[in-house]
Amino acid sequence: MDYKNIYANSGLKDISYDAYLKDYTSFGIGGKADVLIKPTTEEELIEVLKINSENNIPTTIIGRGSNLLISDKGIRGAVVVLADNYSDIKIEGKSLRALSGTALKDAALASIKESLTGMEEISGIPGSIGGGVAMNAGAYGGEIKDILVSVRAIDIEGNVHEFNNEDMHFSYRHSRIFEEDLIVSSATFELREGDPEEIKAKYEDFTHRRESKQPLDKKSAGSTFKRPEGSYASKLIDECGLRGYRVGDCQVSEKHCGFLINAGNATCREMLDFINEVKAIVKEKTGFTLEREVKLIGDL
Numbered sequence: 001m002d003y004k005n006i007y008a009n010s011g012l013k014d015i016s017y018d019a020y021l022k023d024y025t026s027f028g029i030g031g032k033a034d035v036l037i038k039p040t041t042e043e044e045l046i047e048v049l050k051i052n053s054e055n056n057i058p059t060t061i062i063g064r065g066s067n068l069l070i071s072d073k074g075i076r077g078a079v080v081v082l083a084d085n086y087s088d089i090k091i092e093g094k095s096l097r098a099l100s101g102t103a104l105k106d107a108a109l110a111s112i113k114e115s116l117t118g119m120e121e122i123s124g125i126p127g128s129i130g131g132g133v134a135m136n137a138g139a140y141g142g143e144i145k146d147i148l149v150s151v152r153a154i155d156i157e158g159n160v161h162e163f164n165n166e167d168m169h170f171s172y173r174h175s176r177i178f179e180e181d182l183i184v185s186s187a188t189f190e191l192r193e194g195d196p197e198e199i200k201a202k203y204e205d206f207t208h209r210r211e212s213k214q215p216l217d218k219k220s221a222g223s224t225f226k227r228p229e230g231s232y233a234s235k236l237i238d239e240c241g242l243r244g245y246r247v248g249d250c251q252v253s254e255k256h257c258g259f260l261i262n263a264g265n266a267t268c269r270e271m272l273d274f275i276n277e278v279k280a281i282v283k284e285k286t287g288f289t290l291e292r293e294v295k296l297i298g299d300l
């Protein structure tokens with residue numbers, strides 16, 4: 001397809017061809033995107049979606065790439081990045097509205113500055129508002145669904161929809177976004193007034209817990225597996241004697257067994273084989289079936 005010609009007359013400013021997606025993921029894995037587009041406004045986002053749907057170009061959305069395993073063959077069609085290029089925070093009273101590319105941490109820090117409480121638990125998740133909403137991200141007993149009021153979402157044809165919390169079909173690491181291939185444009189959260197010292201102490205406690213327990217200096221996509229009912233993936237993997245287990249550049253983190261890490265230049269194929277091997281060992285030794293939380297996308 002002649003992508004350059006298709007986008008030539010659009011007002012889109014940031015388009016690249018054949019960009020490596022490993023540079024857009026925390027795992028450091030992923031081949032090239034045919035086209036990579038970074039819209040900066042909702043108008044631009046809608047324009048991209050309209051052009052893509054009129055020309056039958058498949059669209060893939062990525063946020064801050066912290067929950068993705070992308071194929072070595074990359075992604076065909078257009079990859080739309082909603083990260084720093086699509087970032088903005090507005091606070092009015094106890095309400096915080098953010099564009100979907102905003103880092104969860106930036107939104108949390110902005111709320112803490114205004115002595116608002118509610119985002120401390122999710123402040124260390126390295127994803128975006130959009131990825132967080134789509135995944136119903138959560139940590140330390142708090143989830144996006146606990147504070148979310150409404151979502152402004154765009155469908156694949158470029159039509160705008162507004163959803164309230166109940167419309168979002170939130171469950172564990174799931175939302176309506178995946179059911180209908182929607183794109184989060186912005187989200188609004190209702191926070192509570194709190195004591196500045198208590199908020200700061202809570203934020204620091206969660207930050208410390210994360211830094212002391214998670215391999216934040218390594219390439220990973222966080223917890224590779226969902227929490228199985230009745231146990232924890234990290235506990236099961238540890239019980240199987242897999243702490244630090246390594247095949248090539250794929251490794252079970254020494255620090256947190258729930259994190260599989262790319263210790264060098266692992267490929268998607270190698271990481272998938274490794275994930276399956278860990279799953280098979282855990283199944284055989286403990287009877288628990290682990291399910292992948294990390295999203296596998298691209299041309300497999």
Ligand SMILES: Cc1cc2nc3c(=O)[nH]c(=O)nc-3n(C[C@H](O)[C@H](O)[C@H](O)COP(=O)(O)OP(=O)(O)OC[C@H]3O[C@@H](n4cnc5c(N)ncnc54)[C@H](O)[C@@H]3O)c2cc1C
Pocket residue numbers: 026060061062063064065066067068082100101124125126127128129130131132133134135136137138139177182183184185214215216220221222223295
């Ligand atoms: C060190 C580390 C720690 C982590 N800790 C946690 C944790 O405590 N709790 C937790 O829940 N997760 C955790 N994660 C996983 C990850 O950060 C979350 O799932 C996060 O919500 C993903 O956001 P993202 O912007 O990176 O999304 P991406 O990884 O870019 O995408 C994830 C999925 O969301 C979709 N998506 C992204 N943006 C949008 C959008 N604007 N509209 C529609 N769909 C979109 C993508 O298409 C994809 O299917 C961790 C990851 C790492 C690397």
